[in-house]
Every structure is written in C-alpha cells, then in structure tokens.
Amino acid sequence: MGWMHSTDDTSHEMWIRPEFVDGVGTSASTMREGVTMVGLGGDSWRPAGEVVGWRVVCDCEHETQTISPTRSQWVSTDLWVRVPSPSLEDVAAGRIFAGDDATSDLEFREDVADAAKAIWRSQHIRLVDVDEEIALALAAHRAAAVAIDVAITRGRRAGRTWEQIGRVAGMSAPGANSRWKERIESPAVTDFVDDLDAMISDLDGRVLTAAERVGLSSIYQLAARTNDGHRPSIADVLTMAARLRPATSE
Numbered sequence: 456m457g458w459m460h461s462t463d464d465t466s467h468e469m470w471i472r473p474e475f476v477d478g479v480g481t482s483a484s485t486m487r488e489g490v491t492m493v494g495l496g497g498d499s500w501r502p503a504g505e506v507v508g509w510r511v512v513c514d515c516e517h518e519t520q521t522i523s524p525t526r527s528q529w530v531s532t533d534l535w536v537r538v539p540s541p542s543l544e545d546v547a548a549g550r551i552f553a554g555d556d557a558t559s560d561l562e563f564r565e566d567v568a569d570a571a572k573a574i575w576r577s578q579h580i581r582l583v584d585v586d587e588e589i590a591l592a593l594a595a596h597r598a599a600a601v602a603i604d605v606a607i608t609r610g611r612r613a614g615r616t617w618e619q620i621g622r623v624a625g626m627s628a629p630g631a632n633s634r635w636k637e638r639i640e641s642p643a644v645t646d647f648v649d650d651l652d653a654m655i656s657d658l659d660g661r662v663l664t665a666a667e668r669v670g671l672s673s674i675y676q677l678a679a680r681t682n683d684g685h686r687p688s689i690a691d692v693l694t695m696a697a698r699l700r701p702a703t704s705e
C-alpha cells in the first residue's frame with residue numbers, strides 16, 4: 456500500500472494517516488463485531504467512527520555509506536477535516552466526508568488519493584533533493600572555473616600567446632599571464648587536461664566541438680565527485696550526463 460518515490464539513494468512512501476482528537480492512527484484496519492476499527496499500533500484498535508481527520512504522511516528512507524539507512528517521517532501541516540455529510544464535502548478545501556465504515560479506506564477513493572499525491576509532491580517530494588541540488592550547483596560552479604583553466608591550457612598547448620588569449624578573454628597580455636600562467640602550470644591542472652584528452656581519444660576519436668569539450672570538462676569533474684574523487688570511467692561520465700539532463704516525464 457502507499458505510493459512510492461525513489462531517487463538514487465532515498466525512497467519515500469506516502470500514505471494517508473487517520474487522526475483522532477487525541478492521537479493518531481496507522482494505515483491498518485480491521486472489523487470487530489461489525490465495527491470498523493483503526494489500528495493504533497501494536498494490538499490497539501479504535502472505532503473508525505472516532506476519526507476526526509487525516510493527514511498526508513511520508514516515510515522517508517535515506518541510504519548512507521555507513522551501516523544502516525536513516526529514516527525520517529514527513530507529515531503534512533494541514534489536517535483534512537472529516538465532515539458529517541456528503542454535501543459538505545470539498546476535497547480541494549480539505550473537507551472530506553466518510554461514513555464510519557469508510558474512514559479507514561480513504562486512500563481507495565481516487566479523488567482523495569490524487570489530492571494527497573498533489574500535496575505530497577508540492578510540499579515534500581519537490582523539495583527533498585534540495586540539499587543535493589545545492590551541493591551539485593556548487594560543484595558545477597567550481598567545475599566551471601576549472602573548465603576555464605583547461606581551455607587556457609589547451610590554448611597554450613596549441614601555441615596561443617598570452618596576447619591572443621588575453622584578446623579572447625578581454626584583457627591585456629600581462630593580465631592574462633598573471634591570472635592563468637601559474638594556475639595552468641600546476642600538476643593538478645596539467646594532469647587533469649591529460650586525463651580529459653585521454654578520455655576524448657577513447658571516444659572513438661570523435662572530434663568534439665568547443666562547447667562539448669567545456670561540457671565534458673565539467674561533467675567529468677562532477678562524475679569524479681560522485682566517484683569519491685577517483686578518475687571516472689566513460690560510463691561514469693555518461694551516467695552523470697544523463698543525470699544532468701532534464702527529466703521529460705516523472
């Protein structure tokens with residue numbers, strides 16, 4: 456039961472939680488002597504007729520590098536209030552009618568399930584990866600700075616003078632020299648350009664456009680980041696490229 460949303464290392468399961476005036480129920484229900492009962496956990500049950508409303512709940516599980524996954528729970532802020540008559544019902548406004556025997560089966564109602572999914576997506580799922588988004592954007596920012604060093608290195612190796620490079624960059628020859636000379640002579644940059652060029656040769660000798668080389672440089676660095684800083688394979692790079700492509704559907 457419930458609805459799932461999974462990313463690389465997290466999984467989310469949504470369900471609709473019945474609530475009482477003084478406590479919350481679970482998704483379990485049963486019949487006892489003709490009365491529908493809502494589970495409270497363990498062996499405790501309570502008549503479904505005492506349910507006063509519902510909230511959308513998500514059980515979130517985050518895989519970690521260490522031993523066990525971390526679990527947390529998200530609960531929607533607004534309570535869906537149970538109303539006593541179908542004529543008072545307004546699902547969009549959070550007013551739901553349910554008979555005493557139907558209070559526990561709410562998620563089988565398609566309109567209610569759709570409303571719950573909409574709340575879950577807009578208030579929770581859409582935001583769950585925001586930490587990853589920040590980290591990835593910062594990494595992309597740093598990768599873009601390194602891509603400049605790579606391009607300047609290639610320019611120097613292709614015989615460009617500092618005056619020619621300065622002209623492209625909109626600065627004087629001494630300005631370009633003092634900004635990049637020392638940077639591009641560091642082993643970190645020269646080794647990286649060698650790695651990249653080796654990968655470009657491995658791409659079946661394809662001639663990459665300037666834009667593709669800049670993209671490859673950034674994506675390579677992001678792939679290395681998810682590879683614990685180790686040199687990524689072509690497969691790793693292609694996987695990262697696919698991740699950065701906007702999703703066409705959910």
Ligand SMILES: [Zn+2]
Pocket residue numbers: 466467468513514515516529579583
């Ligand atoms: Zn979740």
